[in-house]
Amino acid sequence: MAEGKIETGTLTRQDFKLDTTVKWCAGCGAHAVLSTIMNALPETGVKKENVVFVSGIGCSSRFPYYINAYGFHSLHGRASAIASGVKTANPNLSVWVMTGDGDSMAIGGNHFIHIIRRNINVNIILFNNKIYGLTKGQYSPTTPKGSITKTSPDGTIENPFQPGELTMGAQGTFFARVVDSDPKMMKDTILKAAAHRGTSVVEVLLNCVIFANDVHKSITGKDVRDDHQIFLRHGEPMIFGKERNKGIRYNCNKMEVVTIGENGITEKDLIVHDATDPDDSTHYNLVRMGLPEFPVAMGVVRAAESTVFESLMHDQVQEAQKKTKLKTVDDLLRSGNTFRIDDE
Amino acid sequence: MGKNPKIVQREDVVVKFAGDSGDGMQLTGSQFSDTSAFIGNDLSTFPDYPSEIRAPQGTVAGVSGFQVHIGHKEVTTPGDQADVLVAMNPAALKANMKWIKPGATVIIDIDNFDNKHYKKAGYEEDPLHDDSLEGYNVVKAPITNLTRDTAKQFGLDQKTADKTRNQFVAGMLYWLFNRDIKLGEDFLKDKFKSKENLVKANMAVLHAGYNYAETIEALSTTFLVDPVKNKKGLFRNMTGNLATAWGLLAAAEKAGLKLFLGSYPITPATEILQEIAKRKHLGAVAFQAEDEIAGICSAIGASFVGRLAVTTTSGPGLALKSEAIGLAVITELPLVIVNVQRGGPSTGLPTKTEQSDLMQALYGRNGESPAIVIAASTPANCFDYAFMAAKLAVEHMTPVILLTDSYLANGSELWNIPYTKDLPEITPPLVADNDETYQPYLRDPEKMNRFWAIPGQEGLRHRVGGLEKEDVTGMVSHDPMNHQVMVTNRQKKVEKVADYIPQLEIIGEPTGDLLVIGWGGTYGGLISAVTDLQKTGLSISLVQFNYIHPLPKNTEQVFAGFNKRIVCEINMGQFAYHLRSKFQQYEFLQHNKVQGLPFFIAELKEKFIEILEGNHQPNE
Numbered sequence: 001m002a003e004g005k006i007e008t009g010t011l012t013r014q015d016f017k018l019d020t021t022v023k024w025c026a027g028c029g030a031h032a033v034l035s036t037i038m039n040a041l042p043e044t045g046v047k048k049e050n051v052v053f054v055s056g057i058g059c060s061s062r063f064p065y066y067i068n069a070y071g072f073h074s075l076h077g078r079a080s081a082i083a084s085g086v087k088t089a090n091p092n093l094s095v096w097v098m099t100g101d102g103d104s105m106a107i108g109g110n111h112f113i114h115i116i117r118r119n120i121n122v123n124i125i126l127f128n129n130k131i132y133g134l135t136k137g138q139y140s141p142t143t144p145k146g147s148i149t150k151t152s153p154d155g156t157i158e159n160p161f162q163p164g165e166l167t168m169g170a171q172g173t174f175f176a177r178v179v180d181s182d183p184k185m186m187k188d189t190i191l192k193a194a195a196h197r198g199t200s201v202v203e204v205l206l207n208c209v210i211f212a213n214d215v216h217k218s219i220t221g222k223d224v225r226d227d228h229q230i231f232l233r234h235g236e237p238m239i240f241g242k243e244r245n246k247g248i249r250y251n252c253n254k255m256e257v258v259t260i261g262e263n264g265i266t267e268k269d270l271i272v273h274d275a276t277d278p279d280d281s282t283h284y285n286l287v288r289m290g291l292p293e294f295p296v297a298m299g300v301v302r303a304a305e306s307t308v309f310e311s312l313m314h315d316q317v318q319e320a321q322k323k324t325k326l327k328t329v330d331d332l333l334r335s336g337n338t339f340r341i342d343d344e
Numbered sequence: 345m346g347k348n349p350k351i352v353q354r355e356d357v358v359v360k361f362a363g364d365s366g367d368g369m370q371l372t373g374s375q376f377s378d379t380s381a382f383i384g385n386d387l388s389t390f391p392d393y394p395s396e397i398r399a400p401q402g403t404v405a406g407v408s409g410f411q412v413h414i415g416h417k418e419v420t421t422p423g424d425q426a427d428v429l430v431a432m433n434p435a436a437l438k439a440n441m442k443w444i445k446p447g448a449t450v451i452i453d454i455d456n457f458d459n460k461h462y463k464k465a466g467y468e469e470d471p472l473h474d475d476s477l478e479g480y481n482v483v484k485a486p487i488t489n490l491t492r493d494t495a496k497q498f499g500l501d502q503k504t505a506d507k508t509r510n511q512f513v514a515g516m517l518y519w520l521f522n523r524d525i526k527l528g529e530d531f532l533k534d535k536f537k538s539k540e541n542l543v544k545a546n547m548a549v550l551h552a553g554y555n556y557a558e559t560i561e562a563l564s565t566t567f568l569v570d571p572v573k574n575k576k577g578l579f580r581n582m583t584g585n586l587a588t589a590w591g592l593l594a595a596a597e598k599a600g601l602k603l604f605l606g607s608y609p610i611t612p613a614t615e616i617l618q619e620i621a622k623r624k625h626l627g628a629v630a631f632q633a634e635d636e637i638a639g640i641c642s643a644i645g646a647s648f649v650g651r652l653a654v655t656t657t658s659g660p661g662l663a664l665k666s667e668a669i670g671l672a673v674i675t676e677l678p679l680v681i682v683n684v685q686r687g688g689p690s691t692g693l694p695t696k697t698e699q700s701d702l703m704q705a706l707y708g709r710n711g712e713s714p715a716i717v718i719a720a721s722t723p724a725n726c727f728d729y730a731f732m733a734a735k736l737a738v739e740h741m742t743p744v745i746l747l748t749d750s751y752l753a754n755g756s757e758l759w760n761i762p763y764t765k766d767l768p769e770i771t772p773p774l775v776a777d778n779d780e781t782y783q784p785y786l787r788d789p790e791k792m793n794r795f796w797a798i799p800g801q802e803g804l805r806h807r808v809g810g811l812e813k814e815d816v817t818g819m820v821s822h823d824p825m826n827h828q829v830m831v832t833n834r835q836k837k838v839e840k841v842a843d844y845i846p847q848l849e850i851i852g853e854p855t856g857d858l859l860v861i862g863w864g865g866t867y868g869g870l871i872s873a874v875t876d877l878q879k880t881g882l883s884i885s886l887v888q889f890n891y892i893h894p895l896p897k898n899t900e901q902v903f904a905g906f907n908k909r910i911v912c913e914i915n916m917g918q919f920a921y922h923l924r925s926k927f928q929q930y931e932f933l934q935h936n937k938v939q940g941l942p943f944f945i946a947e948l949k950e951k952f953i954e955i956l957e958g959n960h961q962p963n964e
Contacts, residue, residue: 049799049802049803049804070806071809072807073810074644078637078641082644085642085645085646089646089650111634313629320625321626321627326625328626329593329764332623333764337381337580339381339578339581342576
C-alpha cells in the first residue's frame with residue numbers, strides 16, 4: 001500500500017512531538033514505547049499526516065494523546081475494530097493500534113483475532129504488563145497462574161494466554177516480541193512491523209512499576225537476559241546464551257535446547273529461523289517457548305505473506321466500478337423492474 | 345372456450361398466499377405484485393414468515409404467507425383481511441381463517457387435504473366437511489396432481505415438478521383478475537433466465553392454472569381493479585430495507601462521500617447489508633464485522649477518516665452498540681445507526697414487527713448522551729428518512745438513529761422514483777488543509793457542530809476520544825465546569841436540529857375532537873382508519889411523527905388544537921411516555937398492541953369511535 005510514501009530522512013522525532021504532559025508513572029515501560037515510536041516513525045517513510053493511532057482503554061491506550069498524529073482514544077477492547085474501519089475506509093493511512101493485555105486479550109479478544117484473521121494492514125503494539133494497571137492491580141488474561149493480585153488474593157487459578165499463540169491461532173502473518181528495556185531491539189522490530197503487509201502484532205513485555213513490578217525480570221534482568229532470551233534473526237541459526245553456545249534444534253519433531261560442542265552438536269544441527277515460512281508450526285512452537293526449559297523468543301517470530309483484506313476489498317470496488325453500467329444512483333433507481341403509470 | 349364469468353369492478357382487493365415455507369408463496373406473491381404494478385395498480389405487500397428457514401412441513405408453525413393489497417384507489421396497508429386466500433395445505437388454511445373476509449374466495453390445493461395433513465395441522469375434524477367454511481367460496485383445486493400431469497412432459501423429477509405448483513396458483517389468479525398471462529410469462533423468463541426447460545415447465549403450469557380457472561364452475565366471478573387514480577410517473581415496487589439501502593447510497597453521492605457500512609447479519613435488517621455489499625460499483629464498502637460492536641466501531645473508524653458511516657441492526661444489536669453510540673456522541677462524529685425493530689425483549693420475535701426500541705434509541709446509553717432519533721413511516725419513505733438521517737448526521741456532526749421496523753422493512757409499496765438532483769443538498773462541515781484556525785471542538789455558531797478534519801489532511805492533526813474534552817481545544821479535561829459546558833453543548837446541538845427539520849403536518853382539520861398520534865411504521869393503518877372516519881363526518885385528525893428527537897417545533901401547537909389525544913403504537917406506550925414528559929399540560933390516551941402484528945384498520949376505527957362517543961375507559 002502506498003501510505004502516502006515520502007523520502008525517509010525528511011522528518012525527525014520532533015515532527016511527532018506533542019506539547020503535553022505525559023501522565024504515565026515514572027519508570028513505566030510505556031515511556032520507552034512512546035520514545036521508540038517517535039524515533040521510528042520518521043524512518044517509515046510515511047507522511048506525518050497519514051499516521052493514525054487508535055487505542056482502546058487502559059494505561060497503554062493513553063498513547064494517542066502523547067504523540068502529534070491523528071489519534072483516536074476509543075472504547076475498551078475496540079481499538080482493533082475501529083482501526084479495521086479506518087484502514088478499510090482509507091488504505092493510504094498508516095494505522096497503529098495501541099493496546100494492552102486487558103484491552104486486547106480480554107474484553108477485545110474477539111476483535112483482536114478477527115483483525116488478524118482478515119490480515120488488515122495495521123500495526124498492533126501490545127503493551128503486555130500482565131496486570132490491569134489503570135484499575136489498580138487486578139489480574140489479566142496474561143497474568144502468570146498463581147499470581148497474587150487484588151482479585152486473586154489466593155493466587156490466580158486461570159491459565160494465561162500467550163498473545164503469540166492467539167496470533168498464530170488466528171492465522172496471523174506477523175508476530176514479534178520485544179522488551180521495554182531494549183530500545184534498539186524495539187525500534188528495529190517496530191520498523192519491520194511497519195513494513196509488513198498485513199496485521200503486525202508486536203508484543204512488548206512491559207514493566208508496571210506499581211502493580212506488577214519486575215513481572216518480566218526473570219526474562220529481562222541484566223544478569224539473566226542473555227540466557228533467558230533468544231533474539232531471532234531471519235536466515236540465521238537459533239543461537240543464544242552469554243557464551244553464544246546454546247541453540248535450539250528439532251529432535252524427533254520436538255524442540256530442545258542444546259549446547260554447541262557438547263555431544264557432537266554443531267551450529268549445523270540448529271534450526272535456521274525462517275520468519276517467512278508460510279507453515280507456522282515452528283513459529284507456533286517458538287512463541288510457546290518459556291522458562292525454565294526454554295529461552296523466551298524475541299524479535300520477529302513470523303513475517304509471512306498473505307492477502308491483505310483492504311487491498312482485496314478495493315480491488316473488488318475498482319473492478320465493479322469498471323464493469324458496471326450503473327454509474328450513478330439515478331441509474332440504480334431506474335434499473336430492474338420499473339413501471340410507468342400514466343394518469344388518465 | 346370457457347364460461348362467461350361475471351366481472352366485478354373493485355376499488356381494491358386483498359390477496360393472501362399461504363403455504364409451507366418451501367412452497368414458493370413469496371415468489372408467487374412477488375409475481376402477482378409486479379404484474380399489478382405493471383398494469384398500474386397501487387399496492388402494498390407484506391410477507392409473513394416463520395423465523396425457521398424450513399419449519400416442519402404441513403404444520404401451522406411452518407406456514408409462510410404473502411399478502412398483497414392492490415387498488416384502483418390509493419392503498420396504504422396490506423389490508424386487514426383477505427378477499428382471496430390461497431391455502432396450499434390445511435395448516436395454511438387454519439393459520440389464516442381469521443384473516444379472511446366473510447364471503448372470501450378460498451382456493452385450496454385439495455390434493456393436500458387428507459387425514460395426514462389434517463393431523464399435522466392440528467385439525468380434529470375435516471374442515472371441508474364441518475361448517476367452518478360456510479359462507480366462503482371454496483375452490484377445491486387439484487393443484488398438485490394437475491401440476492404433476494403438466495410438468496411430466498418436461499422430464500422433471502417430482503420434487504422439482506412440485507416446486508412449480510405456485511405457477512398453477514399464479515395462473516388461476518391471472519384469470520381471476522383478468523390479467524394478461526403474458527406478464528406472468530415475462531416474469532418467469534426473467535426469473536429463470538438461462539434455464540430454458542424450467543421456463544417452459546413453469547409456463548406450461550401457469551397456463552394449466554389459467555385454463556383450469558377458466559373452466560371450473562366454482563369461479564363464476566372475476567375481479568377487475570383498474571389502474572390507480574392520481575398517480576403518474578415512473579414507479580417501482582419497493583421494500584423498506586431496499587429503500588433504506590438506496591437512501592444511504594443517494595445520500596453518499598449527494599454529500600460527495602464514500603459510503604461505509606459496518607454491520608453484522610441480524611433479522612430483519614440483513615437485507616440492507618446484503619444490498620450495500622452489491623453496490624461496490626457505486627464505491628460503497630460493506631464491512632461484515634465479527635459482531636455488532638465491531639460493526640458500529642468499524643463505522644466510527646470510517647467516520648473518523650471521512651466516510652459516510654453507517655451501521656445497521658435490529659433491537660438486540662442496538663443494545664450491543666450502546667456504548668459505541670456514546671463514543672460517537674462524545675467524539676461528535678457523524679454516524680447513522682439503522683435499527684429495524686422487531687419483537688423483543690432479548691431474541692423475542694425475530695421475524696415479527698414491533699416499535700418497542702424507542703426508549704432504547706432515546707435513552708439507552710450511559711451518561712447524558714443525546715442522539716437524533718428519526719423514524720420512517722412507509723416502506724418507500726425509508727429512502728427519504730435514510731437520506732435525512734445521513735444528512736443530519738453529517739451536517740450536525742452527531743449520531744442519528746433511524747428507526748424502521750420489520751413491517752416496513754419487508755413490506756413493499758409503489759414508489760415514485762425520484763431524481764437525485766431533486767433531493768436536498770448535503771454539505772459536510774469540512775476543513776481546508778492547513779487551516780490555522782482549526783481546533784477540534786471549535787463550533788459552528790448556528791448549528792453548534794464541530795468541524796470534520798480528516799486524517800490525511802495536512803496541518804490538521806488532532807486527537808479525539810471517549811474522555812471528556814476541553815471546549816474548543818479538544819484537550820483531555822476533567823474540569824468540572826468544562827464538563828457542564830460540553831454536556832450542554834452536545835445537548836443544544838441536537839436540540840437545534842429542530843430548526844432544520846420540517847414541521848408536523850396535520851392530516852385533517854387542525855382543530856377538533858380527537859387527534860390520533862402515531863410515529864413510524866403505523867402510518868398506513870392510522871391514515872386508513874382516520875380518513876375512513878373523517879368521511880363519516882367525525883371530528884378526527886392524524887399526526888404522524890417522523891422526527892422523534894428533537895420533536896418538530898410546532899408539536900405543542902398541534903396538540904393544543906384538540907380536545908383529546910390518543911397515542912397509538914406497537915409497544916406498551918413508549919412514545920406516549922416520552923410525550924408526557926415533554927408536554928405535561930396534556931393528557932394522552934393510549935392504544936397499544938404487542939402481538940408481532942401491525943394495527944388493523946377495523947380495530948383502530950372501533951377504538952376511535954369509542955373515544956369519540958365518550959365510552960372510552962382511561963388507562964385500560
